[in-house]
Amino acid sequence: MAFAELVGVASMAPFMALVGDITILQRDNLLAALYQQSGLTSEYDFVLLVGIGVLFLLIVAALISMYTTWKLSVFGVKVGTEISDRLYIHYMTRPWLFHANSSSAQLTKQIANETGRVTNQVIRPLMNMNGRLGLALFFVIAIVLYNPLVALVTVAFVGSTYSVLFLFFKRRLKENGRAISSIATERYRLMNDGFGGIKDVLLLGKQASFVESFKESSLLFTKSISSNLVIGQIPRYFMELIAFGSIIVLILYLIYSHDGNLGIILPILSIYALAGFKLLPAFQQIYGNVTQIRAGIAAFESIKEDLIASKNYVFQPEVYGQESHLVMEKNIKLHNVTFIYPTKIEPALKNVNIVIPVNKVVGLVGPSGSGKSTIIDIVLNLVEPNNGELLVDGKVICKDNRRSWQNNIGFVSQSIFLSEGSIAENIAFGLQIEKINKKQVEKALRLAHLFEFVTELPDGIHTKIGERGVQLSGGQRQRIGIARALYHNASVLVFDEATSALDGITEKMIMDAIHDFSGQKTIIIIAHRLKTVEKCDNIFFIDKGQVVDEGTFNELLTRNQHFNKLAEHA
Numbered sequence: 032m033a034f035a036e037l038v039g040v041a042s043m044a045p046f047m048a049l050v051g052d053i054t055i056l057q058r059d060n061l062l063a064a065l066y067q068q069s070g071l072t073s074e075y076d077f078v079l080l081v082g083i084g085v086l087f088l089l090i091v092a093a094l095i096s097m098y099t100t101w102k103l104s105v106f107g108v109k110v111g112t113e114i115s116d117r118l119y120i121h122y123m124t125r126p127w128l129f130h131a132n133s134s135s136a137q138l139t140k141q142i143a144n145e146t147g148r149v150t151n152q153v154i155r156p157l158m159n160m161n162g163r164l165g166l167a168l169f170f171v172i173a174i175v176l177y178n179p180l181v182a183l184v185t186v187a188f189v190g191s192t193y194s195v196l197f198l199f200f201k202r203r204l205k206e207n208g209r210a211i212s213s214i215a216t217e218r219y220r221l222m223n224d225g226f227g228g229i230k231d232v233l234l235l236g237k238q239a240s241f242v243e244s245f246k247e248s249s250l251l252f253t254k255s256i257s258s259n260l261v262i263g264q265i266p267r268y269f270m271e272l273i274a275f276g277s278i279i280v281l282i283l284y285l286i287y288s289h290d291g292n293l294g295i296i297l298p299i300l301s302i303y304a305l306a307g308f309k310l311l312p313a314f315q316q317i318y319g320n321v322t323q324i325r326a327g328i329a330a331f332e333s334i335k336e337d338l339i340a341s342k343n344y345v346f347q348p349e350v351y352g353q354e355s356h357l358v359m360e361k362n363i364k365l366h367n368v369t370f371i372y373p374t375k376i377e378p379a380l381k382n383v384n385i386v387i388p389v390n391k392v393v394g395l396v397g398p399s400g401s402g403k404s405t406i407i408d409i410v411l412n413l414v415e416p417n418n419g420e421l422l423v424d425g426k427v428i429c430k431d432n433r434r435s436w437q438n439n440i441g442f443v444s445q446s447i448f449l450s451e452g453s454i455a456e457n458i459a460f461g462l463q464i465e466k467i468n469k470k471q472v473e474k475a476l477r478l479a480h481l482f483e484f485v486t487e488l489p490d491g492i493h494t495k496i497g498e499r500g501v502q503l504s505g506g507q508r509q510r511i512g513i514a515r516a517l518y519h520n521a522s523v524l525v526f527d528e529a530t531s532a533l534d535g536i537t538e539k540m541i542m543d544a545i546h547d548f549s550g551q552k553t554i555i556i557i558a559h560r561l562k563t564v565e566k567c568d569n570i571f572f573i574d575k576g577q578v579v580d581e582g583t584f585n586e587l588l589t590r591n592q593h594f595n596k597l598a599e600h601a
C-alpha cells in the first residue's frame with residue numbers, strides 16, 4: 032500500500048514539470064524520449080496522455096489502499112471475534128469452583144466489553160499503525176533521496192512534537208484506560224443487579240440509587256473516553272497549521288531562489304505538497320493509534336491472564352458431547368473424602384465415608400451449612416476432593432470418566448436455572464430445538480405432575496416462560512427442574528431441596544412419583560423437611576462436615592437425639 036501510494040505521488044512530478052514548462056520536451060530527458068516514442072504530433076496531447084497515466088496510477092494506488100484497508104479491518108475483526116470465542120470457551124469449560132467464586136457480570140464484561148476494546152483500540156490501531164509506519168518510512172526515504180535536509184528537518188520536527196505530546200499524555204491515557212475498564216465492570220454489575228433483582232428494587236423503591244450510580248458511572252465514562260479522544264485528536268489541527276505555514280514558507284523560498292520560474296518550482300512544490308498531504312495524516316494516525324493503544328492496553332491487561340490460560344487449549348466438542356454412560360451396577364462410594372473450599376481454611380467435609388447402593392433411595396439430612404450440598408457436588412464430580420475419592424463400582428471418578436458418569440445423573444437443585452426459551456427447551460436444556468424428543472418431554476412432564484398444566488397453555492410445550500421463568504410459579508419452576516432431570520432418563524437422580532418450594536400436597540405427589548422409581552433408579556435426596564426423607568432406605572445424618580449417624584428414619588428417630596430434635600421442628 033505504501034509503495035503504491037508513493038508511486039502515485041511520485042508520478043505527479045513529471046506531470047507538474049510538463050505543465051510548468053512544456054519546452055522540456057524539446058530537451059534531452061526521459062520525458063522527451065517518451066514523447067518521441069509515443070508518435071504523437073501535439074505536445075499538448077502528450078501532456079493529456081501523461082495526465083491520464085498519472086490519474087490511472089493514482090486510481091490503482093487508491094484501489095490498493097482500499098483493498099488493504101478492507102483486509103486489515105476484516106483481519107482485525109476476525110482476531111477480535113477469535114479472542115471472544117476463546118474467552119467464551121475458556122469460561123464455559125472452567126470447573127464449578129471457578130464459577131462459584133467469580134461474578135457472571137465480570138465474565139460478561141470481559142467478553143462483551145473488553146474484547147471489543149481490544150479489537151478497536153489495540154489490534155486495529157496496531158495494524159493501522161504498522162501500515163502507516165511503512166508508508167511514512169517510504170515517503171521519508173523518498174524525500175531523503177530528493178532533499179536530505181528537508182527530510183531531516185521535517186521528520187525531526189514532526190517526530191519530536193508528537194513524541195513530546197505522547198510522553199506528556201502517556202500516564203493520563205493509561206489511567207483513563209484503566210478507569211474505563213473498572214467503570215465498565217461497575218456498569219455491568221449495576222445492569223445485572225438492577226434487572227436481575229428488579230422485584231426487590233421495585234419493592235424497596237431503590238430505583239433512584241441504581242439510576243444515580245449508573246449516571247455517576249456514565250459521567251466518569253464520558254470523562255475518561257472523551258479525554259482520550261481529545262488527546263488523540265488535538266495535535267492534528269496544530270500540525271495542519273504548521274504544514275500550511277511550511278508550504279507558504281517553501282513557496283516564498285522557491286520563488287525567491289528560482290526567480291519565480293514556475294517550471295522549476297511547480298514540480299518541487301507539488302512533490303512536497305503531496306508528500307506532506309500523505310505524510311502528515313500518516314504521522315497523525317500513528318500518533319492517534321499509539322494513544323488509542325495506550326488507552327486500550329488496560330482492556331488487554333484485564334483479559335491477558337485468561338487469554339494466556341486458554342492459549343494451548345483446543346476445544347473438542349466431542350469430549351463434552353460424549354454420550355457414553357457409566358452404568359452403575361453396585362454402588363457409589365465416598366471414601367475418606369475431605370474437601371476444603373479454596374477461599375476457606377476449615378474443611379467443609381472431613382473424612383466422609385458414604386455408600387449409596389444402586390437403585391436405593393437415600394437421604395442426606397443435617398443442619399444448614401453442615402455440608403450436604405458439598406457432598407452432592409462431590410457425587411456429581413463438580414468438585415474433586417482434596418483427600419479421598421469418589422468411587423463408582425470401585426472405579427475412581429476422575430477427568431477421564433467424569434463425562435460418562437455425569438451423563439448418568441439427573442440433578443434438581445434448590446434454585447433451578449430457567450432460560451428464556453419454551454417449556455420444551457427448558458426441559459431438554461441445552462439441546463437444539465430440532466433435537467428435542469417431544470415424547471420424552473411429555474413423559475417427563477407427566478412424571479413431574481406438570482402435564483395437565485402444560486396442556487392447558489395456549490402453545491403447550493412450546494409456550495415461552497419468560498426470562499428465568501418469571502411467568503411460572505415457584506412450584507411450577509421447581510417441577511420443570513424435576514422434569515429436566517427426568518428427561519434424559521438418568522439412572523441416578525439427585526434432589527437438593529428440590530421440593531422445598533412446593534405445597535404439601537404437590538410435594539407428596541412428587542415424592543410419590545420419585546418413590547415410584549425406587550428399585551429402578553438410585554435416588555439421593557437432601558431435605559430440610561424430614562417428612563420428605565421418611566421413606567428413604569437409608570439416611571445419612573450430616574453435621575459439621577461429617578457423617579455423624581446413618582440408618583432408616585425410624586432407627587435414627589429412636590437412637591439419635593439431634594435427629595429427633597430436627598424431626599420435632601420439621
Ligand SMILES: Nc1ncnc2c1ncn2[C@@H]1O[C@H](COP(=O)(O)OP(=O)(O)OP(=O)(O)O)[C@@H](O)[C@H]1O
Pocket residue numbers: 131132372373374375379397398399400401402403404405406
Ligand atoms: N463456593 C463456596 N465457597 C466457599 N465456601 C462455601 C462454598 N459453598 C459452600 N461453602 C461453605 O461450605 C459449608 C457447607 O456448605 P453446604 O452448602 O454444603 O451446606 P448445606 O448443608 O448444603 O447447607 P444448606 O442446608 O443451608 O443448603 C458452609 O460453611 C458454606 O459456607
